[in-house]
Amino acid sequence: MSRTVVIAGMGCAVAGVRSDVGQEDLLVEAGLAAMDAAGIVPADIDASWFGCTTVSANHALLNFSLKLGYTPMTKTQNGGATGADALRGAYIAVASGVCDIALAAGVEKPTDSGLLEPAEGDRAGGSVVGADAVVGEFRPPAHSALYLTRYAHAHGIAPEKLRRALTRLVTRSRRAGSHNEKAALRSAVHEDDVARAPLSAGPLTVLDCCQALDGAAAAIVCSEEAARRLGRRYIVLEGFGAASGGMEGRTTQSYEYLGLPEARLAAQRAYAMAGIMRPEQEIQHAQVFDLTTGGELLAYEDLGLAPPGKAVDYVLDGVFDREGRTPANTDGGLLCNGYQAGASGIRQVYESYLQLTDCAGERQIPGVQRSLVYTVGGAVGSFSAFVQVFGRPAEPGRAAG
Amino acid sequence: MESIKDKVAIIGMGTTKVGERWDVGIEELLDEACSEALADARIDPKEINAGYVGGISATQTLNRVLKLNYIPVSGVENACSTGADVFRNAAFAVASGMYDIVIAAAAGKQKDAGTTGIDMAGDPSTVGMEAMIHNGSVPRHFALYATRYMHHYGYSFDELKYTLARIAVKNHKNGTLNPKAHFQKEITMEQAINAPFIAWPLGLYDCCANIDGGACAILARPEVAKRIRDDYVLVKGIGLASGWREGRMSQKYSFTMFPENVLASQQAYDQAGIKDPVEELSHVQLHDAFTVNELVDYEDVGIAPRGKAPHLVKDGYFERDGKIPVNTDGGLKCTGHPVPATGLKQLNESYHQVQGTAGPRQVKNVRYSLAHSQGGLTGSFSTVVTILGPRD
Numbered sequence: 001m002s003r004t005v006v007i008a009g010m011g012c013a014v015a016g017v018r019s020d021v022g023q024e025d026l027l028v029e030a031g032l033a034a035m036d037a038a039g040i041v042p043a044d045i046d047a048s049w050f051g052c053t054t055v056s057a058n059h060a061l062l063n064f065s066l067k068l069g070y071t072p073m074t075k076t077q078n079g080g081a082t083g084a085d086a087l088r089g090a091y092i093a094v095a096s097g098v099c100d101i102a103l104a105a106g107v108e109k110p111t112d113s114g115l116l117e118p119a120e121g122d123r124a125g126g127s128v129v130g131a132d133a134v135v136g137e138f139r140p141p142a143h144s145a146l147y148l149t150r151y152a153h154a155h156g157i158a159p160e161k162l163r164r165a166l167t168r169l170v171t172r173s174r175r176a177g178s179h180n181e182k183a184a185l186r187s188a189v190h191e192d193d194v195a196r197a198p199l200s201a202g203p204l205t206v207l208d209c210c211q212a213l214d215g216a217a218a219a220i221v222c223s224e225e226a227a228r229r230l231g232r233r234y235i236v237l238e239g240f241g242a243a244s245g246g247m248e249g250r251t252t253q254s255y256e257y258l259g260l261p262e263a264r265l266a267a268q269r270a271y272a273m274a275g276i277m278r279p280e281q282e283i284q285h286a287q288v289f290d291l292t293t294g295g296e297l298l299a300y301e302d303l304g305l306a307p308p309g310k311a312v313d314y315v316l317d318g319v320f321d322r323e324g325r326t327p328a329n330t331d332g333g334l335l336c337n338g339y340q341a342g343a344s345g346i347r348q349v350y351e352s353y354l355q356l357t358d359c360a361g362e363r364q365i366p367g368v369q370r371s372l373v374y375t376v377g378g379a380v381g382s383f384s385a386f387v388q389v390f391g392r393p394a395e396p397g398r399a400a401g
Numbered sequence: 402m403e404s405i406k407d408k409v410a411i412i413g414m415g416t417t418k419v420g421e422r423w424d425v426g427i428e429e430l431l432d433e434a435c436s437e438a439l440a441d442a443r444i445d446p447k448e449i450n451a452g453y454v455g456g457i458s459a460t461q462t463l464n465r466v467l468k469l470n471y472i473p474v475s476g477v478e479n480a481c482s483t484g485a486d487v488f489r490n491a492a493f494a495v496a497s498g499m500y501d502i503v504i505a506a507a508a509g510k511q512k513d514a515g516t517t518g519i520d521m522a523g524d525p526s527t528v529g530m531e532a533m534i535h536n537g538s539v540p541r542h543f544a545l546y547a548t549r550y551m552h553h554y555g556y557s558f559d560e561l562k563y564t565l566a567r568i569a570v571k572n573h574k575n576g577t578l579n580p581k582a583h584f585q586k587e588i589t590m591e592q593a594i595n596a597p598f599i600a601w602p603l604g605l606y607d608c609c610a611n612i613d614g615g616a617c618a619i620l621a622r623p624e625v626a627k628r629i630r631d632d633y634v635l636v637k638g639i640g641l642a643s644g645w646r647e648g649r650m651s652q653k654y655s656f657t658m659f660p661e662n663v664l665a666s667q668q669a670y671d672q673a674g675i676k677d678p679v680e681e682l683s684h685v686q687l688h689d690a691f692t693v694n695e696l697v698d699y700e701d702v703g704i705a706p707r708g709k710a711p712h713l714v715k716d717g718y719f720e721r722d723g724k725i726p727v728n729t730d731g732g733l734k735c736t737g738h739p740v741p742a743t744g745l746k747q748l749n750e751s752y753h754q755v756q757g758t759a760g761p762r763q764v765k766n767v768r769y770s771l772a773h774s775q776g777g778l779t780g781s782f783s784t785v786v787t788i789l790g791p792r793d
Contacts, residue, residue, distance in 0.1 A: 002498040046402055047641070057480045058535070060781030063645035070664050072641035073783065074486050077476035078460050085475050089490060096496035097403035242473030244452075246464030265471050382461035384474070 009038025015215035016184035026216035049089035051082035051106035051342030079377030083345025084386035106342035110212035144294035150257035177332025213338025217346035241269025249381020262385035263302035404672035410626035413442025419614035430615035455507035456741025480776030485744025485785035508615030549656035566593035576731025583737030614739030640668025648780030662701035744774035
């Protein structure tokens, strides 16, 4: 990148069934908090990138809600990774010098539709036949189940052991969410609750899968120079990588279903930019996209946080617990915060931002120097994976607020 | 903030044949447009480092169509200016220094919707002004600007109809030189003036067709462009202004100009260092979804004084052989409006005009060309203005 990009302030709305508000209010909730944290007003924003899959740009939702005037606004669109794509747009604009201060924001109110499940899959328009029709009709739990069963088979992992690892992720995330006042689900669950839970797509139970819930998040992305002038605590974008699959997974016999090539590539690109050679040692906190616990499990290997075939062992050894070597999804993940296509990718970064500015309160992990955020959208063979690596500045600014 | 001037080069562009493309799916439209651009740029898809796409909900479709081998592809949506904002984001990606070659593509299969025109069913929960804005037809919406323009500047109905007809006739005539255009025939002043009304005072020939098509641009860092071709075209400035519903809420909204157009143009002029658009622009592409749009756009982008554009239209100022040729490819009126792709299609003509490769449509001595793309509705327009120019 031509110049260092940082995040100087973030905000996040309380997630859940927000029947009390509209999309505008959620954006105000997240956006004002982000601007306050960064110490800016709307007029300071040079341009914005906005994710919201249910409105067209015609609705001027962002500029109206945050009183941004005629500030340039681009709506981004990348399925479940729409929020991450909004951040990427802001990063690139700031890196290029055409913006000094940019806003990346996202909002979704899926509960307004009456559905509580993420509607993934691609509806690109036109007719869908063959493999596309089959895969396109799957929901995320079914996608995840394909990968899990193949993974367990390839590595000789007994079903009970796989199930124990998935349950560990559920209980860990739910406990984490109970410490997050912004989360939708704030009650811990016990292993027995998981054992009794109905199946969604075996081996995943309904407790292994997140719900589509209302939420919003916002980030003030700027040059390091601008952040220093503002004087608030900021986090540094040390690396990011993205990769999109061209549907090879649906058309080649050799697609392995042991992970996502897109995630591996995105991670490699991010690590190369950040100069990370040994992710297990160099990353102390991770936000790993968990549409399902199965997706999260396999992602650890794609991200190099567990060796191939070892993710189950690592999970059962507590590596990704709060007290473990690489605490993950310390805000409860999507499991507790729900899924918002336009906002989840930004909400994931919110926790990294809190951790790296030492503002995570009772969730604070001591000694976090680098945090990784992994977001993914799309479907089998055609995912869009985003990996971001954040670190602390050389000289920290004042505490926010 | 820095200007984008001279940081981004265009090394190739392409468009599909625009029309009722029942023969293809959206993937084929992307393929058609991108293949032409790749051939123009003389590069292999493997050389592309990143992509931006508009008009498809699954961005990975671009990877699949072009076999792009896991490069990042981002999706952009900005209503009718999507194509131009796809280009804008791709330009930023090049200017960031992270990617050498970036592809910007967009396609729309408007006819697959099953309706003629944009279906404005609207959001059932909108009330009041929002309901009026979002529910109903788009021509009705822009008719408001035509009636207000007549009233505010004191033009008679006949004078307005004459002016709008001149614009429609001009664009149809220009389009006959563009084999990619949807319509391939001229129309007469009588036909345009006496056409059935769609939304008074706009008639059949005042409204563009929502139609199928795609377009593509290949962008590169100038250092990389130099190795590929001598006649690459440079981006001189890009402006974007996005409304915040003020126009829907303010009693003072004039309905005789689009603030977003004015602001975006000014940003682009500032970046390009253009102080006198009338003298410094050689060629202009305007978003003529409706002829009244083109009329108001002349004034918004500063190539006609406020309220005086009809006089200039009458004098042939914006004809192919006029002072500032506008919409030499036929504009939206004649080439059609494949909604997400239109902004890129506009740029395609600007690119060829600056490069000197516009064939029979070539305007003499083109230096700077401005391409204006406008999406949205009253109070929430998103206008992208891009200025292209030659390498020095």
